[in-house]
Amino acid sequence: MSENAKKKSGKAGEPAETEQTREPAEAGAAAEAQESAEAGAAEEAGKGGESAESAEPDGADVPDGAASAESEQPAEAAEAAEDAEPAEPAEAVDEKPAAPVASAAAVPAPRSDADGVRTPLLRVRGLTRHFPITKGLLKRQVGAVQAVDGIDFDVYPGETLGVVGESGCGKSTMGRLITRLDEPTGGTVEFEGQDITHLSPGKLRPMRRDVQMIFQDPYGSLNPRHTIGGIVSTPFRLQGVEPEGGVKKEVQRLLELVGLSPEHYNRYPHEFSGGQRQRIGIARALALKPKLVVADEPVSALDVSIQAQVVNLMDDLQDELGLTYVIIAHDLSVIRHVSDRIVVMYLGKIVELADRTSLYTTPMHPYTKALMSAVPVPDTKRRTERDRILLKGDVPSPINPPSGCRFRTRCWKATETCTTTEPPLVSLKDGHKVACHHPENAPGPGTA
Amino acid sequence: MTDSDDTASGAPKPPGEGAPFLDVRDLKVHFPTDDGLVKSVDGLSFTLEKGKTLGIVGESGSGKSVTSLAVMGLHRASRRQRATVRMSGEIRLDGQELIGADPDEVRRLRGRRMAMIFQDPLSALHPYYTVGKQIVEAYRVHHDVDKKTARKRAIEMLDRVGIPQPDKRVDDHPHQFSGGMRQRAMIAMALVNNPELLIADEPTTALDVTVQAQILDLIRDLQKEFGSAVIVITHDLGVVAELADDLLVMYGGRCVERGPADKIFEAPQHPYTWGLLGSMPRIDRDHTDRLIPVKGSPPSLINVPSGCAFNPRCPYADVPKDDLTRTVRPELTEATTGHFSACHMAPAERKRIWTEEIAPKL
Structure with a gap:
């Protein structure tokens, strides 16, 4: 892990530099990216001092992309304030890494690994995506599906972050936002210190090389008219990359890497089974040697015995290539197996964020506890032994989520406070954050 | 030694009673295709008593769903086409042979004595008709009652499976229900005629884990209440561990392991x-x-x-x-x-x- 961290953060400045040389118009953005990357690094070192924003006016001298990014940020800040997102202030009090960007330090960028503090590869703050609901001829907005509503988290180099939740909790939308397949309506996404929240498709392109996605449906995500060779070589074509030894050789190497035969180069997707197709999808995602791979339900469409093969493959590839994963899944057993840290989402919010052991041994949020107790276990003895928490009803609509704590309508511990006040995501234990007024397994009294 | 011999020796026959409620012997379901004969089920035998639950576990293509459709008599080729399926063996429901039986006879049994819950409620329910109308139809096919009585029965069933405000929701269309509620509605439809055999084909695969727990509980409760025989087909060993008394593991169209669930989980x-x-x-x-x-x-x-x-x-x-x-x-x-x-x-x-x-x- 620490090795990966070194490798990754060492590279942090690189893409910005290459960008500068390649496309002068983007210089501003690149410069800002570099600086904020450094600011980000410094922030983790966190020794107080100037605010990170002080770095940004420098970027503003340069026209175009930087300026636009600049102008949008205050708007977001205002929006975030409107949303009355209490998670941020609370976190700011509780621990450094979660501090909002603005309050962070900006001592001229010592590389964080020198201090032994990890720089996040991906930093997400107040991320929000509301899908507008329009009505009538004039498309008047009458409401919004609050798919993702103000979430904060970091992804560190070399780790696997698991995201788990029921359907409709916003986990897939979140995945699309951090890969910028969709544009957030609020908050910020920073990749290697560069704010990518509202970058245009053209400006995103260099970033696309570093962030790749593995999709759920191995049937829908491969074009049936293209050969496997064509599919896996597309990233090279789109990015204008000529790998050593030629594209074909590289593609064949990738196919071998994911456990397929290089002879499959000229075959079509329909000739492969589900598990093999998922491997093709993985090969395509790895073609450009990405730093971050976002996998949305990578194994849920596969048979049990094949699931294990793909899980192990992803595990091996992580060790081999130093990948960072964000794995989105609904299956708690799979998430536990693959993740280092886990985010539990409910109705567009993070309800709990903790490392694996802590989350599964001492879940603090009642929802997490209920989720875990509901997982069927292949052991008939447990049928009678365990006490299962049966939640009532279904997940409420994200169009009109409950006031206060969103889980309160199904929570057995809900009180008056839960109706009126939204619980902030606070750290109750080292590396274990929970958004609940009445947490379970809370260390010591007075925490609720 | 054939499979059916095994069954004969291993079938849990209570003393003093005749044949088991459901008795499947050497069932073969083959589909002739252009590429060759697909042997989806190739010599499968099992028995099931009333009040018991059998779990059939296997991966996709192991023949578990084909087995359930065979029991329900849903494989019969349409009369005009050339045969699209070859079935052999015996399926006896309460002593009555189903393979080769008159299709009309099987249709009378289907829905009344045996019913099925499908994996995807959105495609199993008709989007055009209200949930109530579909349950009423299922009831009136087998019972000679007026619409009012049938509707009352439909509301009663919706209430039984835990749909809130059943008298109002009965007039809703399937799309107005959430996934879990649709699955409940489908269970209500399957149980409206008090079937003695209920086949649930991946009943919870499309559901979230908290809703899955609710549905599994519901199936267990309803079985206790109605005393029916249940076959649960799934790829999830966790789900069968929740429900099944007996377990049948299928691979490549055949049974590779069969026995009491406790024993199989303890020492497969x-x-x-x-x-x-x-x-x-x-x-x-x-x-x-x-x-x-x-x-x-x-x-x-x-x-x-x-x-x-x-x-x-x-x-x-x-x-x-x-x-x-x-x-x-x-x-x-x-x-x-x-x-x-x-x-x-x-x-x-x-x-x-x-x-x-x-x-x-x-």
Whole structure:
């Protein structure tokens, strides 16, 4: 892990530099990216001092992309304030890494690994995506599906972050936002210190090389008219990359890497089974040697015995290539197996964020506890032994989520406070954050 | 020795009673295709008593759904076309033979004495009609009652499966229901005629885990209440552990292991069952670094491997002497009472492998 961290953060400045040389118009953005990357690094070192924003006016001298990014940020800040997102202030009090960007330090960028503090590869703050609901001829907005509503988290180099939740909790939308397949309506996404929240498709392109996605449906995500060779070589074509030894050789190497035969180069997707197709999808995602791979339900469409093969493959590839994963899944057993840290989402919010052991041994949020107790276990003895928490009803609509704590309508511990006040995501234990007024397994009294 | 012989010797027949409620013997369902004969189910036997739950477990293409459709009599080729399915063997429901029976006769049984819950409620419910209308239809097909009575019955059933405000929701269309509620509505429809045999084909696969827990509880409660025989078909060993009294593990169209669920989970006998257990990350055990997958992929049902169908994927294929696994198909044999498995390895050998090599790694 620490090795990966070194490798990754060492590279942090690189893409910005290459960008500068390649496309002068983007210089501003690149410069800002570099600086904020450094600011980000410094922030983790966190020794107080100037605010990170002080770095940004420098970027503003340069026209175009930087300026636009600049102008949008205050708007977001205002929006975030409107949303009355209490998670941020609370976190700011509780621990450094979660501090909002603005309050962070900006001592001229010592590389964080020198201090032994990890720089996040991906930093997400107040991320929000509301899908507008329009009505009538004039498309008047009458409401919004609050798919993702103000979430904060970091992804560190070399780790696997698991995201788990029921359907409709916003986990897939979140995945699309951090890969910028969709544009957030609020908050910020920073990749290697560069704010990518509202970058245009053209400006995103260099970033696309570093962030790749593995999709759920191995049937829908491969074009049936293209050969496997064509599919896996597309990233090279789109990015204008000529790998050593030629594209074909590289593609064949990738196919071998994911456990397929290089002879499959000229075959079509329909000739492969589900598990093999998922491997093709993985090969395509790895073609450009990405730093971050976002996998949305990578194994849920596969048979049990094949699931294990793909899980192990992803595990091996992580060790081999130093990948960072964000794995989105609904299956708690799979998430536990693959993740280092886990985010539990409910109705567009993070309800709990903790490392694996802590989350599964001492879940603090009642929802997490209920989720875990509901997982069927292949052991008939447990049928009678365990006490299962049966939640009532279904997940409420994200169009009109409950006031206060969103889980309160199904929570057995809900009180008056839960109706009126939204619980902030606070750290109750080292590396274990929970958004609940009445947490379970809370260390010591007075925490609720 | 054939499978049906096994069944005869191993069938749990209560003394003093006749045939079991559902008796399937040497069932074969083959589909002739341009590429060859697809042997979806190839010699399957099992029995089921009223009030008991049988879990059928297997991967996609193992023949589990085809089996359930065969029991329901849903494989019959339309009369105009040439036969699209070849079925043989026996399926006896309460003594009545279903294979080769008059289609009208089977249709009278279907829905009344045997009913089915499908995996995807959105495609199993008609989007154009209200939920109530569909339940009413299912009821009136088998009962000579007026619409009002049938509607009352539909509301009663919706209430029973836990739909809030059933008298209002009965007039809703399926799209107005959430996934869990649709599944409940479908269960209501299946149970409206008090069937004695209920087949649930992946009843919770499309559902979230908290809703899955609700539905599993509901199925268990309803079974207790109605005393029906239930077949649960799933790929999830966790789900069958919740519900099933008996378990049948299918691979390549055949049963590889069968027995009481307790025994199979405690000491599974077949390498494929070990593989399934090893492939699953378990939330109730300590975290392991690696899963133990089954290598390769499920076999083609056109060219099922000779000998034991599992032999290309089996890590112990070379244990039995004389290349037995690749040449001779293993028959189901009884290891302990009521617990059958089809493997060439000696039971003692398998017991040793399970306790020494497999169980500690799970």
